[in-house]
Amino acid sequence: MDSAIPSLSVVVVATSDYALVRRTVEHLRAQTIQDQIEVLLVCESEATLGAPSDVLDGFHNTQLIEHGPIENVDRAQAPGIRAATADVVALVEDHAYPAPTWAEDLLAAYASGPWSVVGSSIANANPRSALSWANLLIGYGTMGWVDPIRQGEIDALPNHNVSYRREVIQAYDDGLEDKLVRESGFHSELVEAGHRFYLSPARVYHVNPSRAASVWALRFAAGRLYGAQRAEGWSPVKRLAYTAGSPLIPLVRLRRFKQDMFDGGPHGSLWPRVGPATLFGFLADAAGQAAGYAAGEGDSPEKLAAFEFYRMRHVTDQDKADMLA
Numbered sequence: 001m002d003s004a005i006p007s008l009s010v011v012v013v014a015t016s017d018y019a020l021v022r023r024t025v026e027h028l029r030a031q032t033i034q035d036q037i038e039v040l041l042v043c044e045s046e047a048t049l050g051a052p053s054d055v056l057d058g059f060h061n062t063q064l065i066e067h068g069p070i071e072n073v074d075r076a077q078a079p080g081i082r083a084a085t086a087d088v089v090a091l092v093e094d095h096a097y098p099a100p101t102w103a104e105d106l107l108a109a110y111a112s113g114p115w116s117v118v119g120s121s122i123a124n125a126n127p128r129s130a131l132s133w134a135n136l137l138i139g140y141g142t143m144g145w146v147d148p149i150r151q152g153e154i155d156a157l158p159n160h161n162v163s164y165r166r167e168v169i170q171a172y173d174d175g176l177e178d179k180l181v182r183e184s185g186f187h188s189e190l191v192e193a194g195h196r197f198y199l200s201p202a203r204v205y206h207v208n209p210s211r212a213a214s215v216w217a218l219r220f221a222a223g224r225l226y227g228a229q230r231a232e233g234w235s236p237v238k239r240l241a242y243t244a245g246s247p248l249i250p251l252v253r254l255r256r257f258k259q260d261m262f263d264g265g266p267h268g269s270l271w272p273r274v275g276p277a278t279l280f281g282f283l284a285d286a287a288g289q290a291a292g293y294a295a296g297e298g299d300s301p302e303k304l305a306a307f308e309f310y311r312m313r314h315v316t317d318q319d320k321a322d323m324l325a
Contacts, residue, residue: 006038006060008103009089009166011080014043015070015309018051020094023323025055027097032104034058040080042067073308074159075177081169082176088118090163095207095311097125105202106163116168116195117187119157120204123147126319129210133270134277135218136208138285141261147203148266154199156187161204168195182304207311207323214307214314215277216284221303223285227292228300239293246290250282257282 010028014021021041031037039062043049046064056062063083070076077091088110092098102120109118122140126132140146143156159182168190172179179186191197209215227246231239257278262271291298312320 006086007036007107009038009084009086011040011077011091013073013076014049018049024094030100032101036060037103038086040083042076042080044069072305074180077180078176084166087166088163089166089169093160096161097205099203102202105200109198109200115198116165117157117197118163119199120161120202121147121149123203123205125205125207126315128322129319130273130277131215132208132210133274134281137261138281149199151201154197157197209314210316210319211314218307219281219284220288221300223288224292225297225300227289228297231293243290243293246286249286253282254279
């Protein structure tokens with residue numbers, strides 16, 4: 001290995017000051033191969049970030065990338081990707097905390113086969129809360145991404161906390177900002193181009209909303225966007241029929257969700273506590289779908305993007321205390 005070139009580039013977006021990314025950077029500093037990692041910290045400006053002078057010591061190298069005002073976290077990752085120099089580029093959210101062997105496990109996965117995209121096993125960073133578990137399992141569990149995972153080739157991976165071969169992601173430089181936005185279809189585009197995905201045991205602890213109002217708002221916005229996209233091109237009559245039938249969605253989804261995620265599965269013991277929270281999430285999602293069928297996506301994309309800012313505002317005080325302990 002050429003020691004002049006890092007083994008892994010990690011892009012982290014700081015939407016305001018350093019306090020927002022501090023814990024993520026600390027987890028990167030704790031990596032078993034810290035000295036092989038390039039950290040690309042995208043921020044509004046160095047002055048706004050206000051990072052301590054020694055906070056990025058110990059990495060192979062670091063880059064502070066001044067972006068200007070950051071209005072969308074996904075889009076802001078693009079300049080970091082363009083500046084990356086390692087053969088593998090990973091994207092890590094400011095509310096995601098890689099386990100110590102995460103970087104090492106990612107690189108081992110790439111060495112094991114012809115993978116263009118490698119995903120991480122997603123664990124719960126605030127597991128005390130039933131609503132946190134409901135959000136994590138609704139968002140990541142049904143696709144098999146929640147720890148413990150079944151390691152191996154996979155058809156789909158989340159857009160967040162994922163990694164790419166640099167030559168693959170940088171080949172899509174034209175319009176990269178748009179491709180990184182959730183629901184962009186970028187991963188489907190990669191699959192159609194013949195790229196292969198792999199789910200690795202590289203573990204990331206993800207912070208999930210656990211305040212009831214935040215959970216309702218998040219799941220409603222997600223449901224509305226899904227409903228609007230699903231109803232594209234439908235007749236008014238079909239839209240009306242699906243809007244009227246949306247109250248049936250929660251119970252149908254809850255039954256299937258229980259079968260898929262809990263019955264005989266690794267999270268089975270959580271069902272008595274997480275089941276009601278999951279129903280709450282599905283009710284919000286169904287209300288959102290009804291709005292999407294009836295009136296389109298509205299401001300749901302903007303609301304979903306906003307949830308990537310200041311995640312700690314959306315967790316309970318007890319969850320904050322647990323994570324800071």
